[in-house]
Amino acid sequence: MRVLVTGGAGYIGSTVARQLVETGDDVIVLDNLSQGHRAAVPDDAAFVHGDLNDRGLIDRTLAEHRPEAIMHFASHTLVGESMEEPFLYLDENVRCGMNLMKSAVEHDVDRFILSSTANLFGTPERIPIDEDVTVDPGSPYGESKFILERTLHWLDETEDLSYAALRYFNAAGAAGPNQGEDHAPETHLIPIVLEVALGQRDKIVIFGDDYDTPDGTCVRDYVHVLDLAQAHVLALNALDDGSRVYNLGNGKGYSVREVIETARRVTGHEIPAEEGAPRPGDPPVLIASSDKIREELGWAPEHSALDDIIGSAWEWHRRHPNGYDGLQ
Numbered sequence: 356m357r358v359l360v361t362g363g364a365g366y367i368g369s370t371v372a373r374q375l376v377e378t379g380d381d382v383i384v385l386d387n388l389s390q391g392h393r394a395a396v397p398d399d400a401a402f403v404h405g406d407l408n409d410r411g412l413i414d415r416t417l418a419e420h421r422p423e424a425i426m427h428f429a430s431h432t433l434v435g436e437s438m439e440e441p442f443l444y445l446d447e448n449v450r451c452g453m454n455l456m457k458s459a460v461e462h463d464v465d466r467f468i469l470s471s472t473a474n475l476f477g478t479p480e481r482i483p484i485d486e487d488v489t490v491d492p493g494s495p496y497g498e499s500k501f502i503l504e505r506t507l508h509w510l511d512e513t514e515d516l517s518y519a520a521l522r523y524f525n526a527a528g529a530a531g532p533n534q535g536e537d538h539a540p541e542t543h544l545i546p547i548v549l550e551v552a553l554g555q556r557d558k559i560v561i562f563g564d565d566y567d568t569p570d571g572t573c574v575r576d577y578v579h580v581l582d583l584a585q586a587h588v589l590a591l592n593a594l595d596d597g598s599r600v601y602n603l604g605n606g607k608g609y610s611v612r613e614v615i616e617t618a619r620r621v622t623g624h625e626i627p628a629e630e631g632a633p634r635p636g637d638p639p640v641l642i643a644s645s646d647k648i649r650e651e652l653g654w655a656p657e658h659s660a661l662d663d664i665i666g667s668a669w670e671w672h673r674r675h676p677n678g679y680d681g682l683q
């Protein structure tokens with residue numbers, strides 16, 4: 356299949372793009388490189404350097420490459436930032452998604468996969484979070500994803516577009532020793548903890564230690580980026596049987612303190628930590644139930660142990676302390 360991957364120079368998108376290339380699909384990556392890296396795009400993928408704010412560019416890309424499916428990763432991605440700059444999310448993220456969907460409909464692309472999020476559930480009514488838990492987004496970021504999910508629902512009704520909304524919990528780990536997470540600035544827990552291990556930062560600040568959780572720090576479900584990539588391949592192949600929505604996580608939660616402790620063990624470094632204020636928009640506990648995708652598509656995560664997730668990320672950060680800088 357020919358697949359357009361927006362955000363395919365970014366952390367998750369580049370991992371999925373590579374998986375698609377390896378399984379024989381033709382991949383076109385569209386990315387503005389605001390967070391992504393040219394060197395992260397697989398050699399065998401076509402690359403369009405452009406922005407989803409530019410509807411004309413999207414139309415030209417679809418006309419030239421005639422993809423049969425779109426995977427939409429490109430986005431502002433941060434819960435905390437969205438609490439401070441809501442219009443980046445409620446305006447720009449939504450508008451970029453709408454631009455892409457309008458072009459998809461005009462160019463008869465009828466398969467669409469959306470990167471959605473656990474933040475859709477805010478502070479959820481029950482744990483683990485299955486697909487029937489009430490959606491009540493915890494931030495403008497989560498709300499922007501829900502608006503895009505609902506738009507896809509209506510495009511399925513009105514335009515016969517088949518979609519999958521994949522609600523990732525916390526993506527983590529590296530796809531390999533030469534392919535990993537590299538954001539500037541970095542805000543995610545695991546890469547920051549590993550930057551402390553590398554001596555690039557003095558300490559990790561724990562955002563809140565008075566949550567209603569076993570050790571007072573937030574609990575998250577960390578899911579390996581390679582397992583997420585596998586879910587995309589399965590979802591793409593299932594789209595001809597209809598639209599679907601899945602929660603993607605390992606079903607196991609780890610607190611911020613447990614993540615730091617595991618990183619100390621994996622890296623052999625001390626990793627100083629200090630308690631700080633909670634970050635607005637952070638729910639105390641997010642743990643997925645992914646029974647639905649396991650049962651319907653046979654998704655079976657292969658890297659679910661936190662040691663493996665952090666170990667693979669450590670290998671990437673250790674070998675490439677400056678990320679993609681210097682990588683071709």
Ligand SMILES: NC(=O)c1ccc[n+]([C@@H]2O[C@H](COP(=O)([O-])OP(=O)(O)OC[C@H]3O[C@@H](n4cnc5c(N)ncnc54)[C@H](O)[C@@H]3O)[C@@H](O)[C@H]2O)c1
Nearest residue numbers: 362365366367387388389390391406407429430470523526
């Ligand atoms: N990382 C996680 O834990 C997580 C969890 C849930 C959902 N998600 C979602 O998954 C997707 C990928 O996340 P990621 O962690 O790989 O982020 P990322 O920042 O590494 O990748 C996003 C990519 O999109 C590009 N981009 C951003 N705005 C663009 C625009 N207007 N036009 C063209 N390109 C643009 C960036 O340059 C970047 O390469 C996002 O939609 C994010 O919201 C991520």
Ligand SMILES: O=c1ccn([C@@H]2O[C@H](COP(=O)(O)OP(=O)(O)O[C@H]3O[C@H](CO)[C@@H](O)[C@H](O)[C@H]3O)[C@@H](O)[C@H]2O)c(=O)[nH]1
Nearest residue numbers: 432434472473474524525542543544560561562573611637
């Ligand atoms: O310096 C830090 C950074 C993070 N945290 C905590 O670590 C946990 C994980 O935070 P982070 O790695 O920033 O991820 P999240 O904010 O949970 O968000 C990620 O996971 C969401 C799904 O759960 C996705 O939607 C987002 O795109 C993705 O950034 C949270 O409890 C944070 O409060 C700290 O204590 N200190």
